[in-house]
Amino acid sequence: xxxxxxxxxxxxxxAAYCESLGEKRFRATQLFRWIHQKGAADFGAMTDLAKxxxxxxxxxxxxxxxxVATEQASTDGTIKWLFDVGGGNAIEAVFxxxxxxxxxxxxxxxxxxxxxxxxxxxxxxxxxxxxTGEILAQLWYAxxxxxxxxxxxxxxxxxxNVVMMGMGEPLQNYSALxxxxxxxxxxxxxxxxxxxxxxxxxxxxxxxDRLREDCPVALAVSLHAPNDALRDELVPLNRKYPLAELLxxxxxxxxxxPRDFITFEYCMLDGxxxxxxxxxxxxxxxxxxxxxxxxCKLNLIPFNPFPESGLHCSPRARVLAFAKILxxxxxxxxxxxxxxxxxxxxxxxxxxxxxxxxxAAERMKRLPVRIVSAPAEPRQKPH
Ligand code: SAH
Ligand code: SF4
Numbered sequence: 341x342x343x344x345x346x347x348x349x350x351x352x353x354x355a356a357y358c359e360s361l362g363e364k365r366f367r368a369t370q371l372f373r374w375i376h377q378k379g380a381a382d383f384g385a386m387t388d389l390a391k392x393x394x395x396x397x398x399x400x401x402x403x404x405x406x407x408v409a410t411e412q413a414s415t416d417g418t419i420k421w422l423f424d425v426g427g428g429n430a431i432e433a434v435f436x437x438x439x440x441x442x443x444x445x446x447x448x449x450x451x452x453x454x455x456x457x458x459x460x461x462x463x464x465x466x467x468x469x470x471x472t473g474e475i476l477a478q479l480w481y482a483x484x485x486x487x488x489x490x491x492x493x494x495x496x497x498x499x500x501n502v503v504m505m506g507m508g509e510p511l512q513n514y515s516a517l518x519x520x521x522x523x524x525x526x527x528x529x530x531x532x533x534x535x536x537x538x539x540x541x542x543x544x545x546x547x548x549d550r551l552r553e554d555c556p557v558a559l560a561v562s563l564h565a566p567n568d569a570l571r572d573e574l575v576p577l578n579r580k581y582p583l584a585e586l587l588x589x590x591x592x593x594x595x596x597x598p599r600d601f602i603t604f605e606y607c608m609l610d611g612x613x614x615x616x617x618x619x620x621x622x623x624x625x626x627x628x629x630x631x632x633x634x635x636c637k638l639n640l641i642p643f644n645p646f647p648e649s650g651l652h653c654s655p656r657a658r659v660l661a662f663a664k665i666l667x668x669x670x671x672x673x674x675x676x677x678x679x680x681x682x683x684x685x686x687x688x689x690x691x692x693x694x695x696x697x698x699x700a701a702e703r704m705k706r707l708p709v710r711i712v713s714a715p716a717e718p719r720q721k722p723h
Pocket of ligand 1: 459460504509510542561562605606641642644645646
């Protein structure tokens with residue numbers, strides 16, 4: 341009989357499991373604190389649990405870590421772990437330290453079925469969803485490993501922010517995602533604020549609606565294009581949930597969101613989506629009057645190229661000119677710093693290793709490069 345992985349539960353789930361063993365809820369709370377706050381995996385070490393419970397757990401349950409395949413540390417402090425999740429699949433998590441915070445970028449799937457043109461994960465195709473335990477194990481490992489490595493004082497945390505921006509589309513793995521988010525937020529777990537846990541989505545509209553009911557956290561939406569024709573090409577999910585529906589879902593999300601804005605991510609692709617006209621079209625899209633307005637911040641991501649994409653990053657001057665049009669119109673627009681570049685840990689470079697069960701990579705190779713080009717404009721030399 342395989343052991344039950346206790347990382348698969350949020351606190352309510354663990355309470356239900358403990359109840360099935362004839363244990364009261366406060367025992368589950370103690371156990372949850374041992375696992376997530378102290379990083380314990382050995383029931384024998386959980387000294388304030390009754391010996392009888394410790395013995396019982398040892399026979400039926402475990403705290404199942406992921407196997408670390410490799411660890412790479414960048415010169416800028418970024419650390420990338422490759423975790424082996426079995427069956428020829430590997431996923432990645434990235435720690436990004438900054439002065440006032442530590443962010444962990446977490447994966448939700450082995451591969452991704454959305455198949456965005458500019459994304460290395462998308463090019464690899466989809467293998468499988470991660471379980472709640474596999475999502476949480478990335479945070480569990482990183483937090484407790486880093487506390488030791490960085491020699492943190494008791495009670496000090498290594499990770500203050502989580503972004504679901506690793507491999508995979510989190511809202512296509514909804515049932516595993518939500519308990520993982522709840523454990524991140526739980527005061528008996530990681531105690532992260534809702535504003536510091538961000539789900540990034542390419543726009544799975546029905547699940548955006550469910551998330552705001554079930555577990556409202558900060559939301560980032562990967563926009564990448566200001567009109568449906570171009571977005572259909574870059575983010576194929578747009579054919580199912582076009583921009584008007586996506587923006588309406590953003591407005592609904594804002595009614596209960598912990599932050600009063602949505603972060604729109606926009607990957608800057610040379611000659612594809614980076615023209616002044618695109619910036620103005622984007623402005624019109626989010627800055628409409630009355631109920632067409634979406635309160636947002638815009639995060640421009642310099643494209644991280646990979647050979648199979650056939651795409652290039654916009655020149656720096658183009659990115660800044662694009663940003664200025666939006667800033668001048670009052671939209672808070674930032675250009676994302678690329679971190680961990682030397683270890684391929686930047687956005688969209690997370691490739692892991694994926695057994696492509698959907699043959700997406702092959703389909704992608706056959707795709708004609710049919711991207712609508714930007715309005716004619718003199719192009720600067722790439723930086
Ligand atoms: N599937 C989710 C979350 C993971 S991708 C989503 O798409 O939102 C996290 C972010 O990295 C997304 O905004 C995605 O568009 C961006 N991204 C993907 N490939 C990239 C690349 N090659 N260069 C820069 N950003 C990229
Ligand atoms: Fe999937 Fe996000 Fe990559 Fe698109 S950008 S293929 S949704 S991981």
